[in-house]
Amino acid sequence: MKFYNTFTRRKEVFKPIKKNEVKLYSCGPTVYNFAHIGNFRSFIFVDILKRYLKFKKYKVKHVMNITDVDDKIIKKCSENNFSLEEYTDKYKKAFFDDLKTLNIQKADIFPKATAHISDMVILIQKLLDKGIAYKTDDGSIFFNINKFPDYGKLQKLDKDQMKKGERVETDEYGKDSAYDFALWKGYKPKDGDSYWDTEIGKGRPGWHIECSAMSAKYLGETFDIHTGGVDLIFPHHENEIAQSEAANGKKFVNYWMHCEYLGLKDSKMSKSLGNTVYIKDLIKKNYSARAIRFVLLSVHYRQKLNFSFEQLDSAEKTLKKFDDFKYELDNVENSNVENEKIIDLSNKMLQNFENSMDDDLNISAALGVVFTFLKQINKFKSTNKLSNLDRENIINSLKKIDNILGVIFLKSEKDNYVDEDKILKKIEERNEARKNKDWDKADKIRDELLKSGIELVDRNDGTTYKIK
RNA sequence: GGCGACGUACCCAAGUGGCUAAGGGGGAGGUCUGCAAAAUCUUUACGCGCCGGUUCGAAUCCGGCCGUCGCCUCCA
Incomplete structure (x- = not known):
């Protein structure tokens, strides 16, 4: 069995760390809105992957995170005076409803970011201790990519080619280098009640740290397969690798598998473009x-x-x-x-x-x-x-x-709402009419049933029905 | 500018050196049937974006060109 590994850009024979067992981590939804079909394409990809691994007799431990805290969610909450949970609950519920609708098998664990802050804090502290992360004046903590020589290895980024973006000037959090990314974001009054008071300060986690912390907690510091959409390759997964490998000194993931986009009229569908289908x-x-x-x-x-x-x-x-x-x-x-x-x-x-x-x-x-x-x-x-x-x-x-x-x-x-006796009676009635060559009556009965979603099929050995 | 994907019939889509280029939808024709519908069968690309090259042989490898799309900023 071969899988295409984004990391090596080629198909590789799949060998799990532990024989007959696969540890699988998938980037899940950010519950600040309903997930659209593009999101579900990648979740169905994971579903097929997982079901196939099981078909191949592997025991699969699957973890999918639920991102229930991020900038957009906090903004919404602060504006409307919601708590994080109040706001994200209905999207979480909708997500699980849709999973069920689409017959997607549930992950074994759906860890929520907000329930794992302490795990993230420990990881960030580790990076601070190692001198890989640094704190800025506003209480934010950044990952110094220059302290991690392998940075860019997933996306194949050449560090010398990485130009400073214009965004740096306007960035709300003062960081040293454009590509340094936030592990922790210091509290700002406009964040309202959405913050955690921790050993590393008051604030909230950056986007990438949750996956590093939660995957390690449930699957170990090195695990088999990590999945997500292609858009997550950079920066999200690149940063996960940096955090995890810098902190643990171990290879993070053996196989990276990424799902391509679902497009709409030749353009990408995304929440920010507003061209979404649910x-x-x-x-x-x-x-x-x-x-x-x-x-x-x-x-x-x-x-x-x-x-x-x-x-x-x-x-x-x-x-x-x-x-x-x-x-x-x-x-x-x-x-x-x-x-x-x-x-x-x-x-x-x-x-x-x-x-x-x-x-x-x-x-x-x-x-x-x-x-x-x-x-x-x-x-x-x-x-x-x-x-x-x-x-x-x-x-x-x-x-x-x-x-x-x-x-x-x-x-x-629809299958459940069929009154079989009634249908069989109608069929009998119609066959009687057919015997008498009363085609008008026979056709009328057929049409009536068709309108209620029952399709009649005349065969040599009798008449049966199908539910449309 | 850096990294990357793709271009196969009317539509979707396999196939990455060698039998007659899978499969699904659609179209056409047949069988069945009181008639329909349904089902089923048969059929539907001498050609795989274009031009060269390598080879006994290429959709498949190499080079060039054209076109479409994505990432590099929150995003599955």
Whole structure:
């Protein structure tokens, strides 16, 4: 199994520190607003990665941070006289709701930044003691990048090329060098009640320190995989490396995996540009959660994905293919004969799927394998009869696949509201009409049911129905 | 200026030296059907941004050009 490691810029054979066990850290949401589909693309990437690691029989310990304190949140709170928690609560809740909607498996631990201030303080103190960090007049503490020779190794920055930005002049916190970054921000009256009184002063943590502190706490000072969006490579992850490695004197992370952007009309979608699409809006527009999930997972994670409604429509139809396939599979005979051919096709499908995913999670190729399998089975069915054992075999294989995709057997909420007796009665009534060649009546019943979301299917051996 | 990604059919998208260039959506045609719908089957790129080069052989390697996008500032 190979993964593309941002650090080396190439695919590498994956070897965890501890055999059969993977320690995984993912940069999670900043809860100052609702997370949009771009955010969820990267969370779905992690979900696929994690599910695949489990598929490969690894035990996975997954940590995803919740950033519930940052400049924007503090500003909002101070303006409106909220406490941090009052403000961030609803976004946290919305985030977890959306995770559930999109069938994203939860991390084992979701540490909140505000609950780990003391861990951060200890880490910052360590950096102060080592002379790598320095304090400024306003009580802020900065990381001196010149004390960390490897600075820039993730982004491949040449320190001599790093020009002083114009922002330096207007920066609120006086620091020595433009690229020095804040570990701790000294308290300012406009911060209101959002501060911590600690051994290193009154204030609040910088953005990067939480990930260094919390990952070490839950996964150790060196761990296997760290994920995030490509935009986090610099400065966030670069700075995490600097902090952690300078403090601990150990390699921080073995494999860095970054998810490409989801774009909107050829431009990046971000909260600051205001061109955002949220999960709940798509659901309101009657798109199914599984279609959203499918769109987000169906393009390789290192490939830019341009989101569009056409893709969602296309995804709905693609997923219907799975439903129809499963539906047609009900039509088997109880012969208890197992077809060698089916076993063979199933095994090959699983093997090819795995081969594709082993290559840096090549999901497009893997999906191709699954669709080819459906076609093969359909073709087989056109000349042979499937037995109930064949059916079981096929379903089980698809279930193994769906442990990763999480989309084939995902039920729609609508399934629960069906009054089967009523439908069967209508079908009987219609078939009576058909027998009498009363097509008008038969069609009327069909139309009525269709309006309530029930689609009738006339087959040689009788009429059945599907839920639309 | 520094770092980086990408350009394959109408749309999305695999493929990174060698069987007839996966797969999904769409289109076209057939089967089935009272008719529909659905389903299913078949079909849909002599060519992979453009121009050169290397090679017996390139979408795939090398060089140049054109185009799109991203990071370098909060951002998944």
